[in-house]
Amino acid sequence: MYIKKILVAIAIIGLAIAAYFAYFIYGAMLKPNTAFNNEEAYIFIPTHAKYQEVREQLEPLLIDIDGFDALAEQKKYTTNIKAGRFVIKKGMSNNDIINSIRSKNIPLRVAFNNQERLEDLAGRIAFQIEPDSLTLLMAMTDPEFLSKNNFNEDTALAMYIPNSYEFFWNTSAEGFRDKMLKEYNRFWTAEREAKAKKLNLSKNEVIALAAIVHKETAKVDERPRVAGVYLNRLRKGIPLQADPTVIYAVKKQDGNFNRVIKRVLYKDLETNSPYNTYKNAGVPPGPIFMPDVSAIDAVLNPEKHDYIYFVANVKNFGYHKFAKTLSQHNQNKQEYVRWINKQGVNR
Known part of the structure; x- marks a missing residue:
C-alpha cells in the first residue's frame, strides 16, 4: 500500500512536471507574443550587432520580452546574431520570431534617380541600406576599382543607371558598388555597344552626351531629336555649346552644387572648365548628371535630320524650336529672349 502511494505521488509529480513543461513550451515557444496592431513590423539588425541591440528593437513589439529572452538563450540565438532586415508578423510566437530573424533576411528595393554627383548618390543610398554615405563614397571612388573597370573620377557617375534594384539591407558599400557594376554591364548589351561604336563614341561618352540631352529636354519623345542635333555638331566639328554644361561648370568651380541657375549669362560662357562646351570641343570629360535610360537610348537611336541649333519653344512649353541655319x-x-526678359529671370 505504501509503495502504491509512492507510485501515485510520483505519477502526479510527473504529470505536474509535464503540465508545467507543456505550459512552458506553449508560453515560451508557441503562444502569440506580438504587441503591435499592424499586420507586420520590420527590424533592422546591424552588422556585428549584439543581442542587446536586437532586444532593444524587439521590446516595444513584444508582449513578453522575458519569455523571448529565455527561448533565445535556449536556442542559442543570443550568441548567433544575423544582420539584415527581418519581418515579424502579427501573431507570431517567440519560436516563429527567432526562426525569422535567424535566417530570413528580406531584400528591399533600392531606388535612385538622376543624381548630379557621386556624393548625392551616396547620400541617397545611405538612407536605404546599412552603409553610411562616406563609406559608400569611398567605395565608389576607390582608384583601383575605377582603373580596373575603365572609369576615372570624371566618368565614375556613368556606372550608375537610374532605376530600382534589389539589395539586402546589410549589403556592404563594396557590395553595392560591385552589383551596380554588374547592372551597368548588363545594361550595355551587344546591341547597345554596336550602336555606340557606329557613332564612334565610347560608352562613357554616350552617357556624358545623354546627360546633356536629358538636361536639355524633359520630353522623352523629343530626346532623339535633341540627340541628333548634338551628334550633327560632333560630326561637323562644331562645339556642342550646351548651356547645362556651363551651369555645371559654374557650380563645380564655385563648389556649390545647391546653387540654382535658371539663366546662363554671357560671362558664364567664359568659365574656364573642361566641362564648358562653349570653350571646349567634343563631349565633356564625364556626365554632368545621371541620365535616364530614355536619354541614353536617344543618343544610341537619334533622329536623323539636318538641325544644328535649337532653343526653347515659348509657345509649346517643354519643347524646342529647331533650326538648320544660324539666321x-x-x-x-x-x-525666347523677349519672353524670358518678360518673366524677369535674370539668373
Missing part, C-alpha cells in the same frame, strides 16, 4: 536660329532665339 533661322537667331530668329527663334530672339523670341
